[in-house]
Amino acid sequence: MANPYPLLKEMRQHGKPFWDDELKMYLAPNHVDANAVFRNKSLGRIYKPRTPEFEWGTFNWLHSDSILDSEPPKHTRLRALVAKAFNRQKIEGLRPDIERITTELLDAISEKVRNGSPFDLIADFAEPLPVKVIAALLGFPSSDEYLLRPWSQSIVKMYEVNPPLQHQEEAKQAANEFAEYVRRLMEARKLKPGSDLISDLAAVEENGEKLNAQELIATCVLLLNAGHEASVNAFGNGMVSALQRPDQADLLLTRPQEIAITAVEEFLRFDAPLQMFDRTATEDTQLGGVEIKAGEKIAALIGSANRDESVFERAEEMDLTRDPNPHIGFGAGIHFCLGGPLARLEMSISLPALCERFPKMELASEPVRRPTFVLRGYESVAISTG
Numbered sequence: 131m132a133n134p135y136p137l138l139k140e141m142r143q144h145g146k147p148f149w150d151d152e153l154k155m156y157l158a159p160n161h162v163d164a165n166a167v168f169r170n171k172s173l174g175r176i177y178k179p180r181t182p183e184f185e186w187g188t189f190n191w192l193h194s195d196s197i198l199d200s201e202p203p204k205h206t207r208l209r210a211l212v213a214k215a216f217n218r219q220k221i222e223g224l225r226p227d228i229e230r231i232t233t234e235l236l237d238a239i240s241e242k243v244r245n246g247s248p249f250d251l252i253a254d255f256a257e258p259l260p261v262k263v264i265a266a267l268l269g270f271p272s273s274d275e276y277l278l279r280p281w282s283q284s285i286v287k288m289y290e291v292n293p294p295l296q297h298q299e300e301a302k303q304a305a306n307e308f309a310e311y312v313r314r315l316m317e318a319r320k321l322k323p324g325s326d327l328i329s330d331l332a333a334v335e336e337n338g339e340k341l342n343a344q345e346l347i348a349t350c351v352l353l354l355n356a357g358h359e360a361s362v363n364a365f366g367n368g369m370v371s372a373l374q375r376p377d378q379a380d381l382l383l384t385r386p387q388e389i390a391i392t393a394v395e396e397f398l399r400f401d402a403p404l405q406m407f408d409r410t411a412t413e414d415t416q417l418g419g420v421e422i423k424a425g426e427k428i429a430a431l432i433g434s435a436n437r438d439e440s441v442f443e444r445a446e447e448m449d450l451t452r453d454p455n456p457h458i459g460f461g462a463g464i465h466f467c468l469g470g471p472l473a474r475l476e477m478s479i480s481l482p483a484l485c486e487r488f489p490k491m492e493l494a495s496e497p498v499r500r501p502t503f504v505l506r507g508y509e510s511v512a513i514s515t516g
């Protein structure tokens with residue numbers, strides 16, 4: 131987990147997908163195959179309900195009724211409904227809000243480091259920023275924002291391989307609490323609508339039979355979780371990698387505005403916050419020269435694909451000016467990240483703002499990794515401001 135890249139490089143030497151006995155699925159470490167996993171119509175995101183059903187009820191439907199874990203025609207219906215809120219123009223309209231939130235967070239950090247103590251890049255900046263932005267977009271009460279991250283973190287513990295019993299209990303409980311909270315919020319918005327996305331979605335249930343209550347709650351919960359979980363780690367992983375490399379740190383801290391756009395893409399490529407996603411074959415299919423039988427699984431190894439030396443020159447080097455940069459950090463095909471434009475806008479505003487405010491930033495100590503592979507990120511990153 132500290133550094134999976136040497137092993138991933140070995141995996142790419144296979145030249146094609148291969149069966150992993152421990153994970154009980156094929157792994158696709160090369161760019162061309164990982165990309166094909168996302169685009170293959172015979173491979174679907176099929177949610178396998180957790181059993182026993184009576185215990186896992188809410189956790190199960192929060193997934194099976196969400197955009198991410200459904201397939202056409204249901205996926206098409208759910209995605210069409212929220213896609214409008216996430217188009218480039220709408221997202222660009224959030225720019226003033228993102229700038230304001232960025233400045234507020236930076237002001238708080240300036241206050242904190244006044245006596246020379248370091249700040250935590252994750253807790254003080256990378257985490258609250260996307261949480262506040264997605265909460266504002268959905269109309270989630272700002273006084274309850276502190277609930278989002280723990281709920282989300284408990285739920286995603288189930289995404290790791292063989293989660294321990296305690297994590298399973300936490301995930302179940304978080305799913306129950308989160309869904310119940312959102313259900314009540316939607317009821318309140320039906321009575322007193324605002325101009326936010328939750329009100330819009332609540333109205334859909336009232337007006338047409340397009341979506342049922344469970345699908346709406348599952349959609350809101352997914353947006354609230356997906357809307358910050360990967361963004362926190364993309365920012366943290368990218369900043370740590372850049373600060374560990376004197377040439378890239380210098381570039382970032384001296385020309386942040388100029389290189390912001392390419393730097394964000396390189397953050398997403400170099401140390402991907404989401405390392406893998408799997409699919410299940412709905413019928414026998416072929417991929418990269420391998421036969422996948424109906425019911426078998428194959429995973430796209432995003433972090434590995436993003437380091438594929440047949441696609442990226444000097445793939446193992448971080449280059450914040452890299453262009454073009456065809457990484458697959460946002461996936462591909464019908465589940466391609468809906469929040470891509472939002473994540474890009476957030477980072478392209480917050481990254482240069484942070485660097486301009488603290489041009490002498492350095493890692494104050496060894497950053498602490500989270501012990502997870504699929505969602506790759508740091509627990510805390512102490513930064514000194516010089």
Ligand code: HEM
Pocket residue numbers: 168175197198199209264352353354356357358360361364398403404407408458459460461462464465466467468469470472473
């Ligand atoms: C740097 C930040 C982000 C990264 C790296 C990222 C990555 C991804 C990836 C790889 C997928 C595809 C999963 C699959 O195909 O199995 C995905 C889907 C999704 N993402 Fe993101 N994401 C980010 C930020 C966001 C944000 C800010 C939102 C805002 C709401 C968001 C919402 C979604 C949704 C709703 C889906 C499901 C789309 C569908 O199934 O049709 N993501 N994301």
